[in-house]
Amino acid sequence: MLTYSANEMMALAAGRLIKDGDIVFAGTGVSILAATAAKRIYAPKAVVFFETGGIDPILEEIPMAVADSRVMYGTCLNAGLIEAFSIVGHRKLHTVAFLGAAQIDRYGNLNTTSLGEYHRPKTRFPGSGGACDVASFASGVITFMLHDKRRFVEQLDYLTSVGWYQGGSSRKKLGLRRGGAIAVVTNLGLMKFDETTREMVLAQYYPGVSVTQIVENTSFPINVSGAVEAIPPSAEELRILREEVDPQKLIL
Amino acid sequence: MSKYPEIADKLMSLKEAVRRFVRNGCQLSIGGFTVARNPMAAVYEVVRQGIRDIHLVCHSNGQGLDVLIGAGCVKRVEIAYGGNGRYAPTCFRFRKAVEQGRIEFEDYSNYQMSLRFLAGSLSIPFIATKSGLGSDLLRVHGFSEEIRRQGKVARKKFEIIQNPFAEEEDHVVLLPALTPDVAIVHAQYVGDDGTVRIKGLTFADVEQAKSADALIVTCEEIVPRSFIRLDPDQNTLPPFFVDAIVKVPYGAHPTACFGFYDYDPKHLNHYKKVAKDDDSFKEYLDEWVYGVADHEEYLNRVGAAALLDIKANPFVGYAQGLDRK
Numbered sequence: 329m330l331t332y333s334a335n336e337m338m339a340l341a342a343g344r345l346i347k348d349g350d351i352v353f354a355g356t357g358v359s360i361l362a363a364t365a366a367k368r369i370y371a372p373k374a375v376v377f378f379e380t381g382g383i384d385p386i387l388e389e390i391p392m393a394v395a396d397s398r399v400m401y402g403t404c405l406n407a408g409l410i411e412a413f414s415i416v417g418h419r420k421l422h423t424v425a426f427l428g429a430a431q432i433d434r435y436g437n438l439n440t441t442s443l444g445e446y447h448r449p450k451t452r453f454p455g456s457g458g459a460c461d462v463a464s465f466a467s468g469v470i471t472f473m474l475h476d477k478r479r480f481v482e483q484l485d486y487l488t489s490v491g492w493y494q495g496g497s498s499r500k501k502l503g504l505r506r507g508g509a510i511a512v513v514t515n516l517g518l519m520k521f522d523e524t525t526r527e528m529v530l531a532q533y534y535p536g537v538s539v540t541q542i543v544e545n546t547s548f549p550i551n552v553s554g555a556v557e558a559i560p561p562s563a564e565e566l567r568i569l570r571e572e573v574d575p576q577k578l579i580l
Numbered sequence: 581m582s583k584y585p586e587i588a589d590k591l592m593s594l595k596e597a598v599r600r601f602v603r604n605g606c607q608l609s610i611g612g613f614t615v616a617r618n619p620m621a622a623v624y625e626v627v628r629q630g631i632r633d634i635h636l637v638c639h640s641n642g643q644g645l646d647v648l649i650g651a652g653c654v655k656r657v658e659i660a661y662g663g664n665g666r667y668a669p670t671c672f673r674f675r676k677a678v679e680q681g682r683i684e685f686e687d688y689s690n691y692q693m694s695l696r697f698l699a700g701s702l703s704i705p706f707i708a709t710k711s712g713l714g715s716d717l718l719r720v721h722g723f724s725e726e727i728r729r730q731g732k733v734a735r736k737k738f739e740i741i742q743n744p745f746a747e748e749e750d751h752v753v754l755l756p757a758l759t760p761d762v763a764i765v766h767a768q769y770v771g772d773d774g775t776v777r778i779k780g781l782t783f784a785d786v787e788q789a790k791s792a793d794a795l796i797v798t799c800e801e802i803v804p805r806s807f808i809r810l811d812p813d814q815n816t817l818p819p820f821f822v823d824a825i826v827k828v829p830y831g832a833h834p835t836a837c838f839g840f841y842d843y844d845p846k847h848l849n850h851y852k853k854v855a856k857d858d859d860s861f862k863e864y865l866d867e868w869v870y871g872v873a874d875h876e877e878y879l880n881r882v883g884a885a886a887l888l889d890i891k892a893n894p895f896v897g898y899a900q901g902l903d904r905k
Contacts, residue, residue, distance in 0.1 A: 356665060379690065380613055381781045389900070393665025395613035395640070397838045397898035400780040409639065409784045410698060413691040413711075441687060442678075446720050452678040454663030454670045456717060457640055461691035464711045490714040502714040503743075503751030578904060 332561050334515040335580055336569055337534050339365050340561050342426065342470055342513040348373045351423045353416055353462055355379075356393055357579060358472050359426035362513075364390075364573045369565060377415065379458035381407035390578045413458070417465030424510065425462040428472045431484050434528045434548040436491025436509025436521060438463065438471060439484040446486055456488050463489035468510035475514035480546040492526035499526075516542050518558060522551070532558040584772040584802060590825045594798070594875060597824040598625045601762045601794045605655075607635040607732045609697070609758070609792060610644045611765030611785040612835060614664050615843040617778075618644035619766040619798050621831035621875040627651040628869060635731060637758050639693040639784055643835050643848075646671040649683060650861055651869070656684035656727065658758075660693045666904075667848035672855035686722035686737065692755055694784040699757035700791030706739075706754045713740070713751055732759070763792035766832045767816065768839060770799040771808030774819025780838025780897055782816060789817055796824040798831045800840050828875050833882060833890075842890040842899040847882070 339361035346352055346366035354363035354376050363376045364387055377383040378394045386402030400406055407415070416423050429438035430453050440459055444450030463469055469491065473479055491509035493499045499508055508526070512519040518532040529551040533539055539552050561569075574580045582588035592600075602608060608626075612618035623644045626634075633655040638645055642664030648654050650673030662674035677683040688696070691711050699707035712718045721737050728735055734756035743750035765785045769777040776797055778785060789795050797817075802825070808815065831837075834844035834851070854860040872878045879887070890899050 380616075380783060388896075389898075392667070392843075392904055393615045393642075395616035395781065395783070395836075396665065397616065397780060397836050397842060397892070400838050401897045406781050408782050408786060409690060409694040410787070413694070417710075441716070446716075447722070448681050449679055452662075452670060452675045454661045455659060455687050456689040456715075457661035457663070458690040460689040460715050460717055461711045463715075464713065486720070487714070487716040490712075493714045499714070501749075503710060503749075504713055505710070576904075 330561065330563060330566065332566055333580065335361070336561055336566060337558070338362070338472060338513050338515060339569060340565050341518050341532070341558060342472065344370055345470060345511055346371045346374050346424060349422065350374045351415065351421045352376050353379065353423055353425035353466060355426050355428060356391060357428065359428065360390060361569065361573055361579055362426060365569055368568050368572055377412070379409070379412050379462065381409060381412040383407060383415070389576065390574050392578065413461050413465065416462050423466045425466040425469045426472065427459050427462065427469055427489065431479055431481050432471060432473055432512060433481060433484050435493060435495050435526055436469070436471065436512065436528065437484055437487050437493065438489040438491065439486045441486040441488045443485050459489045463491065464504055464507070466507050468507060470510050471512045473512055473514045475516040475542065475545050477545055477547045480548065482547050492521060495526040496524070516545065527551070530555040532556055534558050535560045586772055587774045587825055590774060590822060592824055592826060594621060594625045594826050594828060597796045597826050598622065598629055601796055601824060602626055602631050603761070604631055605633040605635070605731065606761040607637060609637045609760040609763040609788045610641055611763065611783065611788055612644065612832065613640050613781070613783040614642035615667065615848070616781070616836045616838070617766050617832050618642065618835040619764045619831060620644060620833055620835060621828040621878070622764045622796060622798050623647050624869045624875070624878065626653060627865070635733070637760055639690045642668065642671060646673045646855065649673045649677050650855065651865055654683060656723070658686045658688060658693070660688050660690040664848065667852055672852070673861065684723060684727055687717055689717060692717070694787055696755050696758040697784055697787035697791045699755070700759040701787050704757060706756050708752050708754055710752060712753055718753060732761070758791055760788070760792040762794040762796065763788045764796045764798065765789050766837065767797055767799045768837060769801050769803045769808065770797055770825050771803055771805050773805045773808065774822050774825065775808045775815050776817035776822060777808060777814055778816040786816060789821060794823045795821055796826065797822050798826045798828045800829050800831065800837060802827050830879055830887065831875065836898065838897045839892055839894055841887070841892050842902050844886065844890050845902065845904045846886060
């Protein structure tokens with residue numbers, strides 16, 4: 329039997345959601361593994377780019393930050409920040425953004441700013457960075473989270489990046505033309521969103537994880553009626569991830 | 581006669597550039613992004629000169645932001661992101677200052693801040709976007725009403741209006757322009773004619789540089805006019821925007837400078853360890869900033885072996901195989 333880590337399962341579960349031709353806005357950590365794996369395994373015509381402006385870098389080594397020199401080498405273009413955001417929101421392109429967060433609610437809204445009262449927070453996080461922007465402009469957002477009740481909350485302490493806002497068609501009414509949360513990839517499973525209510529639903533639970541475990545680690549009610557067991561990583565998927573995507577084992 | 585007659589009036593030491601342009605209470609913007617091209621040598625000099633009450637305006641400055649805040653130079657900050665990649669998921673001194681209520685802060689996003697610098701560089705008072713609609717960035721105010729009457733702080737954080745060109749309901753965000761008193765960016769090359777060339781990603785450095793009243797450019801090399809004008813498509817800023825030019829090799833250390841050196845994982849990991857605690861951070865500043873007279877002395881302390889470790893392969897821009905854990 330193959331053994332694999334939660335990070336490997338997460339990278340592949342997210343990578344499998346990328347379609348050929350997608351323009352993938354990657355962050356760092358597991359999201360860069362997911363983006364790189366997607367391009368090498370499932371969607372060779374996908375293009376990986378970074379909010380800092382590095383477009384389609386070779387990525388012979390894994391970048392440790394979006395401003396890492398490794399996102400500037402072998403690119404088709406090194407753009408500026410404003411140019412990078414013009415790509416995220418471009419009407420001709422199907423752009424998928426990978427984000428992470430400290431808190432998420434049932435509509436896929438994200439908090440990366442702080443816990444507690446904003447002016448005197450219990451915990452301060454880095455803030456939006458480009459997250460709020462890509463959540464506003466991208467065709468869709470896939471979020472990486474650790475799955476527990478402190479992170480999957482009824483009410484965000486601060487809404488940094490808008491997902492489906494208050495559900496239904498509320499996102500559109502804000503004046504945002506497209507986008508919204510596509511999926512949430514956690515260490516336990518894969519969540520998607522109901523087409524009408526835009527509430528989070530369980531789509532897949534990983535092998536070895538029970539549906540109850542996911543429900544118990546989510547503070548808000550989550551529909552699990554359509555959930556299926558995720559396909560475990562194949563030997564080939566793991567090989568590419570370990571030998572080609574992150575041979576230096578910086579993230580895996 | 582100066583070696584560089586065309587820029588003789590702009591060429592100066594770091595000490596002089598900071599003394600001339602960075603004042604107590606000024607609005608300052610620094611270039612770079614998290615682990616890349618922060619003008620660290622200039623940041624250290626600002627700290628050494630004891631500049632206080634800075635109003636820092638930035639998007640995603642990691643290391644520079646954290647050192648300035650940690651050293652007590654910053655009174656208020658407008659910011660999109662205070663992190664340093666793997667080496668600081670949230671910048672330590674920034675986090676502590678916010679949690680302990682020791683700093684005034686206002687959150688925006690990267691694109692919003694970049695647009696605000698662009699507006700400043702275009703000499704327009706505000707700029708429109710759709711970024712952030714529905715988010716708390718456009719609901720919650722960091723600065724008090726009182727602060728909003730001080731210095732260069734915008735009177736309003738933002739305004740949401742109906743799109744004046746649309747029949748149907750459509751919301752647009754207006755953001756106030758930024759015109760910092762001074763911007764500091766670190767470039768790879770400045771020509772002996774004053775032309776600036778930044779290699780690799782430029783982030784929002786160009787907008788920051790053009791939006792400021794005064795611009796200090798620190799650089800790795802001063803290069804001849806014949807080189808910088810041979811391929812002008814590569815250039816970033818014309819000479820007339822630049823007020824001070826300072827040659828500071830390794831001036832971005834411990835952040836990276838594409839084509840010259842990588843970020844310094846050993847130094848950043850050490851920083852991660854010491855920055856969490858007030859006493860050990862003070863010792864860090866004593867060792868690396870106050871305890872050295874200038875950047876040359878700083879580089880001696882870093883040491884030749886460490887500098888060789890991070891030396892970039894000039895053809896790929898970074899140090900291949902560098903131990904980055």
